[in-house]
Amino acid sequence: MTASTAAVPDPVDTGEPGTVPSRPAPPADHRRPEQGPRAGQGARPGPGSGAAQGHPRATAGRPAATGADADRFDVVTLGESMVTFLPSRPGRLADVPSFERAIGGAESNVACGLAAAGHRVAWVSRVGADGFGEYLVDTIGSYGVDTRAVQRDPQRPTGIYFRTAGERVLQPAQEPAQEPAEGSAQESAREPVDGYAAGGASDAAPGGATDAAAGGATDASAVLPAAAASEVVYYRAGSAASAMSCANMPADVLRSGRVLHLTGITAALSPDCRALLRDLTGRDVGRDTDRDRVHRPLLSFDVNHRVGLWRAGDDPGDVLRDLARRCDVVFVGDDEAHALWGVTGGPDAVRAALPEPGVLVVKQGSTGVTVFHHPEGAEGAKDTQDTEGAKSTQDTEGAGVPPPPDTVTFVPALRVDVVAPVGAGDAFAAGFLSATLRGLPVRDRVRHGHLTAAAVLTVPGDLAAPPTRAQADRLAALDAAGWAALHLAPGWTGTPPVPGTASAGPEGPDSPVREVDAP
Numbered sequence: 298m299t300a301s302t303a304a305v306p307d308p309v310d311t312g313e314p315g316t317v318p319s320r321p322a323p324p325a326d327h328r329r330p331e332q333g334p335r336a337g338q339g340a341r342p343g344p345g346s347g348a349a350q351g352h353p354r355a356t357a358g359r360p361a362a363t364g365a366d367a368d369r370f371d372v373v374t375l376g377e378s379m380v381t382f383l384p385s386r387p388g389r390l391a392d393v394p395s396f397e398r399a400i401g402g403a404e405s406n407v408a409c410g411l412a413a414a415g416h417r418v419a420w421v422s423r424v425g426a427d428g429f430g431e432y433l434v435d436t437i438g439s440y441g442v443d444t445r446a447v448q449r450d451p452q453r454p455t456g457i458y459f460r461t462a463g464e465r466v467l468q469p470a471q472e473p474a475q476e477p478a479e480g481s482a483q484e485s486a487r488e489p490v491d492g493y494a495a496g497g498a499s500d501a502a503p504g505g506a507t508d509a510a511a512g513g514a515t516d517a518s519a520v521l522p523a524a525a526a527s528e529v530v531y532y533r534a535g536s537a538a539s540a541m542s543c544a545n546m547p548a549d550v551l552r553s554g555r556v557l558h559l560t561g562i563t564a565a566l567s568p569d570c571r572a573l574l575r576d577l578t579g580r581d582v583g584r585d586t587d588r589d590r591v592h593r594p595l596l597s598f599d600v601n602h603r604v605g606l607w608r609a610g611d612d613p614g615d616v617l618r619d620l621a622r623r624c625d626v627v628f629v630g631d632d633e634a635h636a637l638w639g640v641t642g643g644p645d646a647v648r649a650a651l652p653e654p655g656v657l658v659v660k661q662g663s664t665g666v667t668v669f670h671h672p673e674g675a676e677g678a679k680d681t682q683d684t685e686g687a688k689s690t691q692d693t694e695g696a697g698v699p700p701p702p703d704t705v706t707f708v709p710a711l712r713v714d715v716v717a718p719v720g721a722g723d724a725f726a727a728g729f730l731s732a733t734l735r736g737l738p739v740r741d742r743v744r745h746g747h748l749t750a751a752a753v754l755t756v757p758g759d760l761a762a763p764p765t766r767a768q769a770d771r772l773a774a775l776d777a778a779g780w781a782a783l784h785l786a787p788g789w790t791g792t793p794p795v796p797g798t799a800s801a802g803p804e805g806p807d808s809p810v811r812e813v814d815a816p
Contacts, residue, residue: 377538378402410727456533565606720759
């Protein structure tokens with residue numbers, strides 16, 4: 298197996314599986330009556346309108362959308378977002394005197410990251426008809442995300458959660474998840490966030506599967522702070538988003554983008570949410586009654602296993618593996634694969650557990666990322682649904698026919714002065730998908746993911762202004778030695794640094810982008 302560094306042309310919709318589809322024309326009006334503007338307000342902003350709400354990067358690199366073009370999306374995301382309460386000082390939740398309000402949600406984080414990078418993005422969800430729901434919709438919209446398909450539920454509340462500074466723990470596959478308390482779910486200790494493990498990763502890069510352009514610099518790593526005990530308490534049981542279902546979610550909007558991004562968090566919210574994800578990822582998605590192929594978005598799925606969200610009797614391992622096998626681009630941490638499926642042995646073992654996706658992105662914490670991609674799916678993914686009369690990858694796997702051989706690309710992680718690890722996995726997915734939409738080589742997709750994650754790692758919250766496209770392209774194009782020498786500190790994207798950390802000056806030992814001797 299060899300590393301792939303060849304340039305990939307800008308994706309176009311050829312009607313064949315394996316390409317990132319071009320934007321289809323959506324229905325004339327994808328708003329439902331209950332999704333209309335609140336009394337006394339205008340319609341929700343469409344793509345390109347985020348600048349009007351004051352976000353500095355909302356329209357960076359993107360012309361204003363007008364006319365019919367304003368209703369077409371690069372990416373649509375579906376999932377719950379919540380109001381997050383962050384402690385004003387370190388300590389136990391019982392001891393923290395006050396909290397700062399923010400937003401948190403894997404799918405909305407990805408949507409905001411992609412919109413800030415210049416893509417046209419829609420976020421689809423449900424929120425309560427309450428002040429927290431209004432805050433969520435307005436804040437996410439301020440990044441340039443289209444929120445017109447977000448429904449407001451007068452009977453159910455918007456979810457909220459409280460957390461301390463540390464992270465949560467993943468339980469091994471053999472340990473059953475505990476039944477969450479009614480109205481809340483609590484996770485304690487630590488969990489590597491979205492595959493970005495605190496304190497290092499145990500699995501090295503697979504033998505021989507290093508990125509050729511990286512020169513085998515597999516020991517460059519993200520420098521993360523020592524993990525500390527922490528608390529995360531969710532108040533989301535019975536939330537508006539947990540009532541998402543096939544009956545109330547707008548399928549026309551969800552399938553209107555070039556990419557549909559989903560996560561395993563949604564599957565944990567309720568049986569109706571699981572049924573919705575199965576419907577969206579089903580083999581017949583994008584076909585009419587005559588079985589003529591119509592638009593089908595590229596299906597992107599982040600496993601995003603959250604132990605405390607699953608109830609006793611659920612089987613997250615089976616549910617999440619089934620969903621992942623139906624999708625084109627799958628993100629999973631090697632720690633998640635171990636916790637869910639008992640997989641050990643590094644990225645190759647994870648690929649053996651998930652042979653179907655055209656692109657499998659295995660996150661190895663501070664070691665780096667390994668991507669397995671079928672050669673014919675180099676545009677971003679090989680659609681597991683073939684045209685009429687052909688067997689899908691899933692069908693051939695069941696018939697004993699092996700999937701096509703992979704090309705394997707490993708890219709080492711960056712060294713980063715971490716402020717907080719929360720949201721880094723979502724940012725990585727946003728950077729990777731952004732580069733996929735641009736048709737960049739697989740190595741550069743991973744590097745853009747690392748860089749976008751580094752922007753979030755160097756701020757306290759879940760979201761951060763990403764590097765400009767020119768800045769990210771320049772850093773992603775570095776040779777192996779240059780990439781291994783990067784050391785990113787708070788302020789490296791040009792945003793103000795966190796007080797008490799390295800300054801944002803362009804030169805000198807305290808520069809937020811430093812080059813050090815390659816290991």
